Amino acid sequence: MRALRILLIITVILGGIFVAADRIAVNLAESEAADKIKSSQGLSSTPEISIKGFPFLTQVAGKELEEVDVSLTGITATAGGHSVNVTEVKAELRNVKIDSTFSSAVADRADGSARISYADLTKAAPKGATVGYAGADRAAKGQVKVTGPLTDLLDGAGIQVPGAFKGLLAGRTVSTYSTVALKGGSTVQLRAESLPTLPVPGFDEKLRKVIDYDLKIDGMPSSIKLDKVQATDGGLRFSGTGTSVSLAG
Incomplete structure (x- = not known):
């Protein structure tokens, strides 16, 4: 033993x-x-x-x-x-x-x-815009909320407003829901669902070009292609294989 x-x-x-x-x-x-x-x-x-x-x-x-x-x-x-x-x-x-x-x-x-917080999304957004959580119902549709003072958005994009129309735009705030989509496995596109009609000829299209923007994610291994994006209360979550x-x- x-x-x-x-x-x-x-x-x-x-x-x-x-x-x-x-x-x-x-x-x-x-x-x-x-x-x-x-x-x-x-x-x-x-x-x-x-x-x-x-x-x-x-x-x-x-x-x-x-x-x-x-x-x-x-x-x-x-x-x-x-x-x-x-x-x-x-x-x-x-x-x-x-x-x-x-x-x-x-x-x-x-x-x-990967995940990008709303605070970081705002840093990459057009000048004057804030990106935030749109609520559970909108998030389920892949949407985020984008807001910002109209004049700040236009000024940030270098768009000059004729003096005769400045009074019409002053004090207005843009608030819209943008749909998030992936393109090419590394580019995130934000496209506004709808935007307010402006009382300045030709400025509706200019505002659209400001609000709609792309984010390119760099540094991920090239052989991992992101193919899904979800809007969560903590930011955008991406996944792929x-x-x-x-x-x-």
């Missing part, structure tokens, strides 16, 4: 050593992958990497990881020369194959998501 107890103790100790070695190895691999992703994607900060599955060393021996989760920061959206942060950027990569030199990896499939997505290299 004493020999059996000793054997069990040794087994537990060896098992603990293996688990410790496995966790050390996965931590080193996560750190190395994070540095490579930062370099290859040109990010301003190091992403967070989480390699799932146990044991890790067995997966490495087979040169395929079951799942790798990536959280990115330093992603931006641009519109009209303005740059804003994209928050909560995540990618879940499945069946990640490692090459023979362990220098790069490619995932069979990746599910990506990709195949043969490079994790590092």
Whole structure:
């Protein structure tokens, strides 16, 4: 019995050593992958990497990881020369194959998501405009609320109002619901549902050109195509999928 107890103790100790070695190895691999992703994607900060599955060393021996989760920061959206942060950027990569030199990896499939807050959407909006949550019913239709003083919107776009008409526009506020759509997998379009009729000839079309604008999301892996956008109470949430997505290299 004493020999059996000793054997069990040794087994537990060896098992603990293996688990410790496995966790050390996965931590080193996560750190190395994070540095490579930062370099290859040109990010301003190091992403967070989480390699799932146990044991890790067995997966490495087979040169395929079951799942790798990536959280990115330093992603931006641009519109009209303005740059804003994209928050909560995540990618879940499945069946990640490692090459023979362990220098790069490619995932069979990746599910990506990102969120832009209304505060950041406002930063990229036309000067004078505020973008906000439109309520549950409108959000279900993929709409956001856009508001702003009419004269501020026109002045911000460099549109001159003839002096004879300035009094007619003073004090007016534009309030509309804009439908959000995706184009080309990386460009977000905001298009107003309706706009007020202005008492100045030709200015209805000019206001439309101010309110309707595009946002281009930069920095996402090119092989992940965003194909869905949702308006939530916290901002716009985007999601998409990709195949043969490079994790590092």
